[in-house]
Amino acid sequence: MTHRFIAACRREPVDRIPVWMMRQAGRYQPSYRAVRANVSFLELCRSPELIAQVTLAPIDEFGFDAAILFSDILVHLPAMGLDLSFEKGEKGKGDGGPKIANPVRTRADVDALKIPDPQKDLPYVLDGVRAIRKGLAGRVPLIGFVGGPFTVASYVVEGGSQGFTRLKTMLWADPKAAHALFEKLTQAAIVQIQAQIAAGAEAAQIFESWLGELAREDLEEFAFPHLARIAEAVKKTGVPSIFFSTGTTSHLERIAKLGYDVISVDWRIPIEDARARVPGVAIQGNYDSTLLLGPKDNAVARAQAMLRAAGPRPGYIFNLGHGIQVGTPTETVKAVVDAVHAFTWK
């Protein structure tokens, strides 16, 4: 029988509303922090056994309807020739953000980038996918993922989480270099997502988190053509595709034409508006993750209100508008997941 998460991606009727949460494996969980006490973030991403362990933990703990591969949108950068590390954050707060010691600034830097070979360069990701599928034993589907070209480029050009000014300046000052960079990052995304699917991923999410930084004409020139190619590549494999971004709901109708089965929206749009504006795709979202930091009863009530607003029409997946935050109480996550599963319109 088709699982309710896959059914919702395809806009088919479901027995209960499927729910998962972006970053559902992470530092808000004591079990994750225990694993990270002994290994760095990149060591964790490179161990198939640990990948499987941390991916499965939130499924067992909260009963989510989908698992998401534990990895990162930047894991392939060393294979492209970039010196990636995750900085140590403040003591007791885990690692800080990503750092790239040799960021891409010129056309020559772009030309030097290699396209990764997932079998050779990222075997631990694919072994991780296989280990997760084994551990899941068919309980819920596994989502594979890659970063979108604009979002990955922002780290590659800025050298870390330092905004978008350098990358956007490159668009105007050297558009040929920018196009060449997006082209390489698109190819890298396609080979990775295809390899994850071949290894057993049953859906694919594209994290284009920072797309809302671009104006419409720049989206048309530098982003949408690449994102449509990634959608096309996933479509050929037969698994459902999910497109995630933030700050982009003013372009929702256009994004719905990129070829993805599901569009993940943030909390800046009422969920009923998102569903009404693009009835030809499934919608995922759009709960404000900060609500999970507040009182549990309010978090549950707001989840129920969102479901009422989303309405009974097939093609809806409960998720957050962006990732779950450090400090989120696990009891609140459990209460919200249970409330989604208990919800009916009758």
Ligand SMILES: Cc1c2[nH]c(c1CCC(=O)O)Cc1[nH]c(c(CCC(=O)O)c1C)Cc1[nH]c(c(CCC(=O)O)c1C)Cc1[nH]c(c(C)c1CCC(=O)O)C2
């Ligand atoms: C922008 C981005 C990155 N990585 C990712 C994105 C896009 C999604 C988004 O917008 O939130 C994607 C990502 N990163 C991670 C996942 C795992 C799957 C999941 O549970 O959703 C996914 C899907 C684990 C992670 N990726 C990272 C962590 C924290 C690392 C730790 O354990 O200390 C996790 C669990 C580190 C990371 N990785 C990245 C940054 C900026 C940081 C530092 C910020 C932070 O610490 O939260 C790059």
